Amino acid sequence: MATHLETLETPVPIVDLDRLTHNLDRMAAYATLHDLRLRPHVKTHKAPRIATEQLQRGAVGLTCATTQELETMADVCDDLLLAYPPVGAARLERLMRLPSSVRLTVAVDSADCLPALSMAARLARRELEVYVEVDVGMQRVGVAPSHAAVSLAKAVRDTEALRFAGVTFYPGHVREAVGEQGSAIAALSTALNALQESLLDAGLPPRVISGGSTPLAWRIHEVAGVTEVRPGTYVYNDRTTAAIQACDWDDCALTVLATVVSTAVPGQCVVDAGTKALAREPLRGEGDGYAAVLDHPEVVVTRMSEEHGILDLSHTDWQPRVGDRVRLVPNHVCIVVQQFDTVVGVRGDYVETTWPVAARGRGAIVLDEDSKPRRPRMA
Amino acid sequence: MATHLETLETPVPIVDLDRLTHNLDRMAAYATLHDLRLRPHVKTHKAPRIATEQLQRGAVGLTCATTQELETMADVCDDLLLAYPPVGAARLERLMRLPSSVRLTVAVDSADCLPALSMAARLARRELEVYVEVDVGMQRVGVAPSHAAVSLAKAVRDTEALRFAGVTFYPGHVREAVGEQGSAIAALSTALNALQESLLDAGLPPRVISGGSTPLAWRIHEVAGVTEVRPGTYVYNDRTTAAIQACDWDDCALTVLATVVSTAVPGQCVVDAGTKALAREPLRGEGDGYAAVLDHPEVVVTRMSEEHGILDLSHTDWQPRVGDRVRLVPNHVCIVVQQFDTVVGVRGDYVETTWPVAARGRGAIVLDEDSKPRRPRMA
Numbered sequence: 001m002a003t004h005l006e007t008l009e010t011p012v013p014i015v016d017l018d019r020l021t022h023n024l025d026r027m028a029a030y031a032t033l034h035d036l037r038l039r040p041h042v043k044t045h046k047a048p049r050i051a052t053e054q055l056q057r058g059a060v061g062l063t064c065a066t067t068q069e070l071e072t073m074a075d076v077c078d079d080l081l082l083a084y085p086p087v088g089a090a091r092l093e094r095l096m097r098l099p100s101s102v103r104l105t106v107a108v109d110s111a112d113c114l115p116a117l118s119m120a121a122r123l124a125r126r127e128l129e130v131y132v133e134v135d136v137g138m139q140r141v142g143v144a145p146s147h148a149a150v151s152l153a154k155a156v157r158d159t160e161a162l163r164f165a166g167v168t169f170y171p172g173h174v175r176e177a178v179g180e181q182g183s184a185i186a187a188l189s190t191a192l193n194a195l196q197e198s199l200l201d202a203g204l205p206p207r208v209i210s211g212g213s214t215p216l217a218w219r220i221h222e223v224a225g226v227t228e229v230r231p232g233t234y235v236y237n238d239r240t241t242a243a244i245q246a247c248d249w250d251d252c253a254l255t256v257l258a259t260v261v262s263t264a265v266p267g268q269c270v271v272d273a274g275t276k277a278l279a280r281e282p283l284r285g286e287g288d289g290y291a292a293v294l295d296h297p298e299v300v301v302t303r304m305s306e307e308h309g310i311l312d313l314s315h316t317d318w319q320p321r322v323g324d325r326v327r328l329v330p331n332h333v334c335i336v337v338q339q340f341d342t343v344v345g346v347r348g349d350y351v352e353t354t355w356p357v358a359a360r361g362r363g364a365i366v367l368d369e370d371s372k373p374r375r376p377r378m379a
Numbered sequence: 380m381a382t383h384l385e386t387l388e389t390p391v392p393i394v395d396l397d398r399l400t401h402n403l404d405r406m407a408a409y410a411t412l413h414d415l416r417l418r419p420h421v422k423t424h425k426a427p428r429i430a431t432e433q434l435q436r437g438a439v440g441l442t443c444a445t446t447q448e449l450e451t452m453a454d455v456c457d458d459l460l461l462a463y464p465p466v467g468a469a470r471l472e473r474l475m476r477l478p479s480s481v482r483l484t485v486a487v488d489s490a491d492c493l494p495a496l497s498m499a500a501r502l503a504r505r506e507l508e509v510y511v512e513v514d515v516g517m518q519r520v521g522v523a524p525s526h527a528a529v530s531l532a533k534a535v536r537d538t539e540a541l542r543f544a545g546v547t548f549y550p551g552h553v554r555e556a557v558g559e560q561g562s563a564i565a566a567l568s569t570a571l572n573a574l575q576e577s578l579l580d581a582g583l584p585p586r587v588i589s590g591g592s593t594p595l596a597w598r599i600h601e602v603a604g605v606t607e608v609r610p611g612t613y614v615y616n617d618r619t620t621a622a623i624q625a626c627d628w629d630d631c632a633l634t635v636l637a638t639v640v641s642t643a644v645p646g647q648c649v650v651d652a653g654t655k656a657l658a659r660e661p662l663r664g665e666g667d668g669y670a671a672v673l674d675h676p677e678v679v680v681t682r683m684s685e686e687h688g689i690l691d692l693s694h695t696d697w698q699p700r701v702g703d704r705v706r707l708v709p710n711h712v713c714i715v716v717q718q719f720d721t722v723v724g725v726r727g728d729y730v731e732t733t734w735p736v737a738a739r740g741r742g743a744i745v746l747d748e749d750s751k752p753r754r755p756r757m758a
Binding site: 010133142261323338341 | 522
């Protein structure tokens with residue numbers, strides 16, 4: 001007999017394998033339909049097993065944010081993008097230790113980081129593909145998509161061991177409801193068109209224009225010039241993805257299974273998933289709370305401690321009892337996955353498989369050989 | 380030559396060993412001074428090494444919130460409190476597998492959970508100490524500290540394999556600035572006095588009255604009847620502890636070392652510590668942002684993505700450059716520690732030791748023997 005969900009200790013992240021498959025298939029079909037290179041971001045799942053499913057469905061490579069993700073994914077993929085500034089000696093050293101068979105692309109938004117990057121690449125006898133990161137409105141990283149971008153592209157071209165490969169942007173600010181995306185898409189197209197022309201004028205045609213983000217994923221083909229997309233959250237989806245209508249509620253593949261541990265305080269119940277399971281991510285204008293009950297979306301986690309989630313029962317007829325199980329759809333699934341070492345794959349109420357969140361965390365801490373680990377002098 | 384902080388990959392949690400020692404010593408001295416049993420909560424450090432330091436300084440036992448914490452701490456301590464409702468078959472099974480040498484106490488707030496608890500204890504041939512959890516105003520778990528508590532204590536006494544050991548409460552709501560705590564302490568004392576008398580009248584004198592929380596720690600001796608304290612955060616402290624004046628800024632022992640990775644957008648810089656390192660915990664009326672720079676407390680992380688922390692530079696003369704390092708004091712250190720597998724202990728700018736966050740996560744997922752792990756059918 002297979003393991004029933006009921007027997008698992010909680011809290012535990014549960015993935016509905018049918019929904020996961022549907023989400024994987026849908027994005028692959030979208031990319032094929034619009035002739036976009038799909039380079040999914042692994043930050044959401046951090047699992048080689050799911051990355052493999054993405055590659056089997058036609059993904060051209062993978063996108064990573066950390067060196068731990070790169071190292072883990074190098075086992076299953078030889079075309080990796082670090083969509084993160086390659087800054088810091090330790091980060092560069094670890095980057096360069098990736099298998100030489102891996103075609104490595106990095107995104108830069110500053111000429112200051114090029115000398116160290118080039119030196120590291122030359123010492124490792126590697127050539128790196130480089131995307132110039134432009135800021136299209138999120139105001140996080142990225143140079144302005146104008147002469148600053150062209151001049152950074154020139155600097156890349158003129159730096160040994162680096163090859164200018166294209167332009168990357170993250171439209172994370174375009175996450176509002178579908179109706180308001182039109183003008184943002186038009187503005188994006190205009191900016192990218194102008195940048196592409198300037199780069200052509202400078203003799204630097206971008207081979208790739210890489211955009212992304214799940215919220216805009218289904219309309220990214222409308223942005224002029226985009227050739228590559230990097231959605232991450234779509235594999236699992238979450239309460240935010242559903243709220244902004246980038247998926248249906250029934251497309252939420254990952255839930256946190258939790259147990260009702262207390263009903264002592266009237267008007268609420270307490271489950272054993274708090275901030276150390278659900279994370280404290282807001283829904284940003286789309287509603288209250290930090291997670292909703294899968295089968296009772298009107299019931300949300302309104303307060304949390306580290307190991308306590310408090311469900312407000314004032315808007316429901318549902319009357320949970322101590323010991324009852326609930327499946328919670330979190331606001332932001334990527335942070336939830338980071339809390340756990342293992343994910344459980346289910347069909348219906350039965351466990352079919354488990355897999356490690358292999359790329360969570362940061363990996364081993366490398367000390368100089370002379371730094372002998374020893375008991376600290378505290379007394 | 381010892382490892383310099385400069386060589387570590389970021390983000391990484393750094394503990395100043397001198398500050399840690401000071402914090403450990405100070406709480407131990409406070410408990411001794413006021414003749415309080417110190418039973419520190421391990422949720423903050425999740426590390427047997429620090430637990431050992433606490434025990435060597437006179438702690439009578441340890442407090443845990445999860446089975447993973449209990450299992451890990453059983454290696455170094457034989458007197459453990461699960462300050463969490465012992466609900467759910469899997470949780471009970473794991474509890475009962477703790478070494479028989481461990482004296483185990485659990486906190487309950489419902490008679491509904493007693494039959495399963497008793498059965499599990501009898502099957503494991505154990506006797507459990509039981510605290511009755513009362514709600515003193517936080518409205519999370521706990522029965523009212525009145526007849527409901529007395530009747531639950533009676534139910535415990537009348538249940539096989541369980542022993543009524545005392546009363547526990549968590550004054551998490553009393554976290555406001557020092558000036559406002561006086562009346563809360565008076566109210567607590569009144570409620571606990573009345574409860575203690577009712578329990579005595581019922582022939583159920585509580586051997587222990589267990590309170591706790593770092594915010595109130597230094598005044599808990601003023602609460603009438605309290606015999607045991609369970610502070611956790613005091614080992615490391617954080618921006619919140621400092622903001623509510625339960626520690627000085629210089630008592631913040633844990634910082635997240637981060638690297639400036641981008642200055643492309645004017646007026647700000649981006650560091651490589653985002654929600655997957657700092658967590659998104661608010662300062663709750665005590666200030667903005669999610670973390671502050673140790674050496675520039677006026678500079679705070681005002682926005683975050685998963686791997687990006689954005690420092691607002693509009694109120695400082697400090698002009699960080701790409702590649703600079705900063706040490707960030709997080710709002711809530713317990714959630715930060717949960718993000719990492721290893722913590723680095725430093726003196727000044729040099730690494731002296733590292734230790735594992737051994738009790739983070741949830742431990743292995745136990746499947747029925749017939750549930751063979753296998754590749755999921757996704758295609």
